[in-house]
Structure formats: structure tokens, C-alpha cells
Amino acid sequence: MNARIFRGEIRLDAIPANDRCLAYGDGLFETMRVHRGEVPWWREHWTRLRLGAERLGIPLPDEARVRAEATSLFVDGGDGVLKLLVTRGAGERGYAPPPDPVPTWIVSRHGVPATPGRSLHLHVCGTRLASQPTLAGIKHCNRLEQVLARSEAERAGADEGLMLDMAGNVIGATAANLFATIDGCWVTPAIVDCGIAGVCRAKLLSALDAVERALPLAEVESADAVFLCNAVRGILPVARLGAREWSSHPAIAAARTELSRLHPSFLVEPA
Amino acid sequence: MNARIFRGEIRLDAIPANDRCLAYGDGLFETMRVHRGEVPWWREHWTRLRLGAERLGIPLPDEARVRAEATSLFVDGGDGVLKLLVTRGAGERGYAPPPDPVPTWIVSRHGVPATPGRSLHLHVCGTRLASQPTLAGIKHCNRLEQVLARSEAERAGADEGLMLDMAGNVIGATAANLFATIDGCWVTPAIVDCGIAGVCRAKLLSALDAVERALPLAEVESADAVFLCNAVRGILPVARLGAREWSSHPAIAAARTELSRLHPSFLVEPA
Secondary structure (H helix, E strand, O other), X not given: OEEEEEEOOEEEXXXXXXXXXXXXXXXXXXXXXXXXXXXXXXXXXXXXXXXXXXXXXXXXXXXXXXXXXXXXXXXXOXXXXXXXXXXXXXXXXXXXXXXXXXXXXXXXXXXXXXXXXXXXXXXXXXXXXXXXXXXXXXXXXXXXXXHHHHHHXXXXXXXXXXXXXXXXXXXXXXXXXXXXXXXXXXXXXXOOOOOEOOHHHHHHXXXXXXXEEOOEHHHHHOOOEEEEEEOOOEEEEEEEEOOEEOOOOHHHHHHHHHHHOOOHHHOOOOO | OEEEEEEOOEEEOOEOOOEHHHHXXXXXXXXXXXXXXXXXXXXXXXXXXXXXXXXXXXXXXXXXXXXXXHHHOOOOOOOEEEEEEEEOOEOOOOOOOOOOOOOEEEEEEEOXXXXXXXXXXXXXXXXXXXXXXXXXXXXXXXXXXXXXXXXXXXXXXXXXXXXXXXXXXXXXXXXEEEEEEXXXXXXXXXXXXXXXXXXXXXXXXXXXXXXXXOOEHHHHHOOOEEEEEEOOOEEEEXXXXXXXXXXXXXXXXXXXXXXXXXXXXXXXXXX
């Protein structure tokens, strides 16, 4: 991992052992697709980060400085993934946040993840998402539910895990949002009590004129087509969910075409 | 902070930037009271840690090695607090746990926290505990709920924050369990869907012949006496909860006497 660590304005050699994100997951992150050294959706990622920082009361470092350090990891003009982690910084033992926290932040460069050369197989995870409106939507670092669910999907030999809320509604995959086409309309789960409101999801909500609402598992299973999406991999069609199978669908091809207009990394592959 | 960091058997200079506890709160911790260089409740803390590790699928380092490193921080025979953090270790980006994780672990020495020279004032926090049976009871590192609740208590000028579940039952304080005496019997909230099953709580459940059950806020308010407890500070009487006030109660003095028999740090102070 090619990473740089900072405390406020100061570059550090290492994470302090008393960082609050290590102790309590007291931080936020963003994972961005980099195209030829640029981050096309930087503004959207930073906006969500700011929303999360306001919710948690974590001060953000200077945006221009963070962006400069982040893009300097890609001076070769390469493609890849940029991860930004912002924590509440170092603190004494105990949950009480320090009165004047100085955020720790890390920018790191990663490769574009390999995508299976076929549509995805999903496993319905037994680990469900707890209802916690205070933390819903934002990309905070309390992610044990996703870790456990993803482990389940791996054990099942699936590509990704589908996560439900406690009422049995589909919320998304462990690391992606979900869209389903139902009666000719794209639908995506409303993110109210749990789940992450993805940057790619927001782009597609608008581009596809999609509807946000509660989405029971049975409706996903009976949908005409289903895809996952996130800001790193774009649109990933779903081929199988338990016993349900889907073949390719023109609505997904059309959605990919829309997305390719919004981010140059997601150019439509030849069919 | 006097801390030592290890990866499996190897001592490290610093936390790797790709540690999963930093990324996802993917770890567990224990906070233990040290008396004259010894940890009287080591066995109980390690047992809870092992329970959490089994639940999360995190391998534990060798217990004898951890204990030796931990107690070596207290070779002066001093009193204090020992924190042990065990993470799933370093990993690639993404929720999927590495197939053969090597745990990172940190032992650190801290002072005994100052206790107010009076009984505690509690604030009922707006931040509630989400229902997540998979994570309930264990002391994992996804603690944003406690961080936000504790911030509320600080803003309210209280000593601690009382946390309810989504149904309005009392679960405990942000960093302590709660006991209330009702109709002559000690009652403590059942830890089923959320909350941490504290080591001191377990000791007192047995010593006080207490009952575990759902405990609505109104019942705590009408209780004859209320105390908080944890393994670092023992029993802390509660003097105020919102408009409700309690004066000292002989049942709490009796509970403290019981606890002092179980841990030498919690000797009863003269009245």
C-alpha cells in the first residue's frame, strides 16, 4: 500500500497507537476511482465526507491540501483507487472525544479491483443491518456488520453478499448499492435507518430517474433485472441470487451507457 | 501512553496503516484494573475476549505471551489501568477478512481515572443503541454510538450518559453497566440485542443474586437506588438522573462491601 499519513497539516511516519479510529472506529472514509491521475467525482466524495464529519462532529482537514496529497500519489497519470480515511485523531482512553481534536488522515493508492468476467452471484447474508438512523447514510468506520456479512459471502462462494435490514428489506450489498428494475422503473432501497448512501448510487438515482423506497427481498427476486454499483467499479450486473437467475437485460446496458457519460472510467465494454 | 505493539509474536514500532481495526473497527478490547502490578480479573477479561474473538472469527495471540507483556508494563508494582486491543491485523482494502489473519495487539498502561468526589449525575442520551444480536455483549471496536452518547453527556455537564435501546429500555451507561434496586432486589438490564456484558457486571450478578431483565427507563427512575459499575472503577453510586435524585442507600454500601471481597482495588472507602 502506497500511503501517506497526516495529523492536521503535519506529515507523520505512522499512525499513533492512541488514534481513536483504531480504538473505536471513530472516523470516516471515502474510496474513489482515479482516472488518468484525476478523481472525476472528488466533489461528490468530499461532500459526503463533510456530511459524515458534521454528523460525528469530526473536524475535516483542509480540502485543497488533502486533494493535493491524494493526487500526488497518482502523478504518473495512472488509473486506480484512492482511499481517504479521516479519523478524530489521537485521544486519551475513554469514549469522550477530545475537546479540540486534530484529525488524522491517510491517503492511499490501490489498484483497480479485478472484476469477474461474468455477472455476479449474490449470497443473502444472515448478518443483518441494525437500525441506527444517527449513523445511516454516512461512510463511517464502524463496519463489523459488513465484515461479517462479507465473510459469509466468501464462505458461500459468492461474489458479494446481499444485506437486509431487521425487517427483511434489502438495503444493498456489503460494498455496493443495489438497483432493481420493477415494472419498467429502476428502484433502489431508501437509505434511512441503515446502509450507506453511495456516490455512484446518487449519480444513478438522478440519471435513471430511479425511485427510492423500501424494497423487500421478494421484490428483488421477482425484478426483471438487478445490478450493484459503487464508485470504484461502476455498474455490476447480477446473474444469480440464491435460486433466482437473470440473463443480461437491455435496461442494464442502457444504465451503463448513462453511467459512462458521468465517469470516464466506466466506459461501456463491448458486448 | 505507555504502549507496546505486536503482530503475532513480533514486536512492532507502530501500527501498520492498513490495520483493519483502523479501517473498520475490526477488533476487540479489554480494559482491566491493575492492583500492585497484578490483574486480579485477568481470567474473566480473557474469557470475554475469547468469546468476542470466536464471534468475529479473529484469532487470538498466545495468552501467556500477552499476559507477560502486559504485566511487564507494571513491573514497578504500581496500580493503574491496562488496556488490551486485539485487531484482525493488516489487510488489503475491502471488507473481506484476509484468509489467514495475523492479529495485531497492543498493551498499554494508563492511570486510574479520577472519580468525582460525589455520586454521579447521569444524562439520558438521545443516541440510542441499535439492536444487533450478533454484536451484543462482546467488547468490539465499533463504538460510535458510545462516542456520540458520551459527547451528549459532556455537553449536558453530566458525569455519564445513560443509553436506551430503540424500545426505550435502559441498557447501561456509555462505559458502565447499571444496577437498580427495585422491591428489595437488584436488577440489571439483560444484554441480548445490544450493550456490553461487563466483567464487573458478571461478578455482581452473582454476588448480589441480581436479576437480568428488560428495564424500562421509568423503572430505573422509580428505583430505590441505582449504581453504575465497570472493571476499572468498581461501583459508582448515582445521585441524579434528570429530575430524579437519590441520596445514599445502604444497599449500595452493602454491594460495595461485596465487590471489595472480589477485587482488592475496590476496597470500601470510609463513609
